[in-house]
Amino acid sequence: MRILYLVIFMFFNFLNVNANYNELAYNFKFNGINGKQISLDDYKGKVIVVVNVASRCGYTPQYSELQDLWTTYKDENVVIIGVPTNNFKQEPGSNEEIKDFCETNFGINFPMTEKINVIGKNAHPFYIWAKKNYGLGAIPKWNFHKIIVGKNGKVVDTFASFTKPNSKKFLDRIKLEIKN
Numbered sequence: 001m002r003i004l005y006l007v008i009f010m011f012f013n014f015l016n017v018n019a020n021y022n023e024l025a026y027n028f029k030f031n032g033i034n035g036k037q038i039s040l041d042d043y044k045g046k047v048i049v050v051v052n053v054a055s056r057c058g059y060t061p062q063y064s065e066l067q068d069l070w071t072t073y074k075d076e077n078v079v080i081i082g083v084p085t086n087n088f089k090q091e092p093g094s095n096e097e098i099k100d101f102c103e104t105n106f107g108i109n110f111p112m113t114e115k116i117n118v119i120g121k122n123a124h125p126f127y128i129w130a131k132k133n134y135g136l137g138a139i140p141k142w143n144f145h146k147i148i149v150g151k152n153g154k155v156v157d158t159f160a161s162f163t164k165p166n167s168k169k170f171l172d173r174i175k176l177e178i179k180n
Contacts, residue, residue, distance in 0.1 A: 024153030028126040030083070030113035033099045038081065038111050040126075040149075046077040047177040048149040049165075050126070052118045052140045053082045054091035055101045059144040063106040065165035069174070070110040076178050077151075080110040085118045088143050118145075130155050146170070150177050 025048060026041040040048060051066060063082075070080040084091050084098045091098065095114050102108035116124045118140050130138035130147055134155035138147055142161040150156035157173050164170065 025149045026153050033095050033112040033114050043079045045151050046079050048079045050081050050147045052085045054143040056090040057143040059161050062144050069165045082112040084115040087119050
């Protein structure tokens with residue numbers, strides 16, 4: 001039994017060794033939904049929550065919770081970045097339609113990127129980097145998947161779509177990163 005524990009420990013240690021982070025999140029830029037560039041380098045030393053979003057998803061009401069999170073924690077160095085995607089066939093609109101939908105229905109004023117791919121061979125380089133350095137947990141399985149980048153520029157945690165931004169588990173992780 002001890003050998004099994006040793007093998008498991010070595011396996012997980014090996015996985016962490018591969019996450020050498022030759023690049024940090026600060027190396028990445030997105031085109032904003034409003035035409036302006038979003039450079040993660042502008043958010044050095046802040047907690048960055050990157051969420052792939054869609055207007056026609058069962059999780060779309062999470063927009064309200066993301067806006068609340070942004071409003072509550074932006075002065076504590078937390079940044080929310082919404083990343084519209086049609087990878088799951090629930091965001092067919094143009095960038096302008098997405099922007100209008102978010103502002104009209106949810107009062108969104110946190111940074112939003114243009115519509116991009118978050119999975120597959122054409123995924124945005126940020127998502128490829130997150131997968132390479134954090135592992136399979138960084139790959140969105142559906143819309144409203146959340147990636148938390150710590151103040152150190154590394155992925156510190158990910159949360160599946162069903163984890164609401166106002167859940168205790170998610171908020172506790174955000175608060176922990178604010179303190180770090």
